[in-house]
Amino acid sequence: MPTRQESIDFILDHYEHPRHRGALADASLVVRGGNPGCGDVLTFYLRLDAGGRVAAVSFEGEGCTISQAAASVMTEKVLGLSLAELTALPQDPLIEELGRDVVSTRIRCATLAVNILKTAEQQQRTAAARGAAPAPEVS
Amino acid sequence: MPVLPQRSLAECRADFPILQREVRPGVPLVYLDSTATAQKPAAVIDAMDRYYRLSNANVHRGIHTLAEEATALYEAARDRVQAFINAGSRKDVIFTRNASESINLVALTWGRRTIKSGDVIVLTEMEHHSNLVPWQMLAAETGARLEFIRVTDQGELDLEQYAQLLRLEPKLVALTHMSNVLGTINPVTEIARQAHAAGAVVLVDGAQSVPHFAVDVQTLGVDFLAFSGHKMCGPTGIGVLWGRPALLEAMPPLLGGGDMIKRVYLREFKVADRPYKFEAGTPAIAEAVGLGAAVDYLQSVGLDAIAAHEQELIAYALERLEEVPGVKVYGPSAAKKGGVAAFTLDGVHPHDVAQVLDRDGIAVRAGHHCAMPLHDRFELPATTRASFYLYNTPAEVDKLVAGLYKVKQLFG
Numbered sequence: 232m233p234t235r236q237e238s239i240d241f242i243l244d245h246y247e248h249p250r251h252r253g254a255l256a257d258a259s260l261v262v263r264g265g266n267p268g269c270g271d272v273l274t275f276y277l278r279l280d281a282g283g284r285v286a287a288v289s290f291e292g293e294g295c296t297i298s299q300a301a302a303s304v305m306t307e308k309v310l311g312l313s314l315a316e317l318t319a320l321p322q323d324p325l326i327e328e329l330g331r332d333v334v335s336t337r338i339r340c341a342t343l344a345v346n347i348l349k350t351a352e353q354q355q356r357t358a359a360a361r362g363a364a365p366a367p368e369v370s
Numbered sequence: 371m372p373v374l375p376q377r378s379l380a381e382c383r384a385d386f387p388i389l390q391r392e393v394r395p396g397v398p399l400v401y402l403d404s405t406a407t408a409q410k411p412a413a414v415i416d417a418m419d420r421y422y423r424l425s426n427a428n429v430h431r432g433i434h435t436l437a438e439e440a441t442a443l444y445e446a447a448r449d450r451v452q453a454f455i456n457a458g459s460r461k462d463v464i465f466t467r468n469a470s471e472s473i474n475l476v477a478l479t480w481g482r483r484t485i486k487s488g489d490v491i492v493l494t495e496m497e498h499h500s501n502l503v504p505w506q507m508l509a510a511e512t513g514a515r516l517e518f519i520r521v522t523d524q525g526e527l528d529l530e531q532y533a534q535l536l537r538l539e540p541k542l543v544a545l546t547h548m549s550n551v552l553g554t555i556n557p558v559t560e561i562a563r564q565a566h567a568a569g570a571v572v573l574v575d576g577a578q579s580v581p582h583f584a585v586d587v588q589t590l591g592v593d594f595l596a597f598s599g600h601k602m603c604g605p606t607g608i609g610v611l612w613g614r615p616a617l618l619e620a621m622p623p624l625l626g627g628g629d630m631i632k633r634v635y636l637r638e639f640k641v642a643d644r645p646y647k648f649e650a651g652t653p654a655i656a657e658a659v660g661l662g663a664a665v666d667y668l669q670s671v672g673l674d675a676i677a678a679h680e681q682e683l684i685a686y687a688l689e690r691l692e693e694v695p696g697v698k699v700y701g702p703s704a705a706k707k708g709g710v711a712a713f714t715l716d717g718v719h720p721h722d723v724a725q726v727l728d729r730d731g732i733a734v735r736a737g738h739h740c741a742m743p744l745h746d747r748f749e750l751p752a753t754t755r756a757s758f759y760l761y762n763t764p765a766e767v768d769k770l771v772a773g774l775y776k777v778k779q780l781f782g
Contacts, residue, residue: 243781268737269737269751295722
């Protein structure tokens with residue numbers, strides 16, 4: 232269990248030095264979402280390999296420290312996963328990693344990134360059905 | 371009505387049990403969120419406790435002693451509210467669940483009867499969602515048109531533009547007495563005078579005004595006033611709608627059921643007189659008793675004393691907040707506003723500000739404060755809001771400012 236200060240340092244490190252931030256030019260899938268209540272927004276860019284697994288990932292977004300840090304953390308976890316595996320991603324390990332004590336009053340901010348990634352499979356299916364890339368809001 | 375001795379504000383803090391608690395061991399509570407809901411003095415908690423321990427029964431038409439007592443307590447609360455807002459008759463004081471329900475009641479009865487396709491309803495850009503959404507719903511249903519009094523960069527209503535909107539001959543002007551974000555106290559009497567000259571009915575959302583300064587419906591010159599009990603030291607679950615007798619008399623009931631009837635037949639009913647025709651079903655009796663006790667409490671302190679205290683606090687808070695580099699407070703100068711300071715801190719999300727402050731026991735609110743369109747107006751996703759009431763102190767303002775320096779250090 233990280234201490235409270237370790238959790239804060241971890242979150243601030245990811246917030247100030249986000250991993251994989253920016254758009255991905257050759258993304259095969261773009262998934263978006265946000266918490267309209269707080270104005271947190273996130274966009275994930277996913278490139279899938281021939282086997283349908285995540286070969287590259289990046290994100291862009293705006294919002295509070297926790298929502299943006301959590302997105303950065305998630306980009307380190309999804310390489311090699313299939314869309315079905317993204318859908319099955321649990322929330323708890325991320326909450327533990329960010330520090331449950333720190334994010335307990337901010338669960339919606341902490342889980343925004345993982346919840347958006349969990350919709351990637353659904354968003355791809357909808358996009359395929361419509362023949363275009365939609366951008367539904369996740370709240 | 372009991373005549374309580376006038377109390378000094380310094381004594382008041384001790385009346386609120388919750389203010390004695392620590393948020394964490396060694397960290398006292400600094401409650402700066404009274405605009406969301408006010409804390410409750412022991413007098414209110416005790417009145418509700420006493421009601422349930424000694425007098426609980428259903429109101430009206432009971433013959434037994436407890437039913438008589440419960441009815442007397444419930445109706446005495448109405449009398450207290452009537453006196454508090456100087457309503458002409460107790461029959462014009464309707465108990466609802468909260469200010470939102472009071473506004474919805476008007477929209478769904480007076481509004482549905484009166485508003486036709488193409489009619490204009492004038493609102494403002496600074497409304498709480500509770501004074502926007504009911505009118506949006508009514509407009510969608512009737513084909514009415516919504517127009518908005520603009521908010522200036524200083525956070526005040528643009529009264530020149532309002533004068534132009536009145537040329538559209540609106541049927542209704544609905545506005546807040548005091549903004550729950552900017553703190554702006556709107557010149558309601560003048561706005562209502564002009565609205566009436568243009569033939570409009572005026573509804574005022576008094577959720578933020580009635581708790582904080584003396585509001586007299588007879589001099590205010592409006593047609594409907596809505597407010598909530600819980601923002602004025604009373605319990606949640608009870609609010610008030612006051613309306614002009616002729617308007618209330620013409621309004622149909624909204625909900626049907628017990629208590630709102632004179633006589634029921636198998637296929638029809640005769641509606642009760644006001645206020646009961648708007649109070650279907652068993653009401654929030656203990657909550658009304660609590661609201662009555664809250665009115666007594668506020669009057670024992672004195673609304674003018676409360677307003678003066680908050681005026682001092684907000685003036686001091688604005689002065690201290692403005693000295694923090696990167697802080698921007700929204701809304702007019704202290705003289706034109708109540709005890710609300712919504713602000714941003716450069717480079718730090720309001721939720722992060724609120725969370726760091728919470729570590730020091732400082733309770734502020736972060737978000738859109740149920741006023742998304744107002745935040746859109748200022749191109750802000752969210753603000754942090756500190757708000758004050760009779761029990762707050764300048765020392766708490768100092769703690770807030772010290773907390774903000776901590777936030778800046780953390781997010782350096």
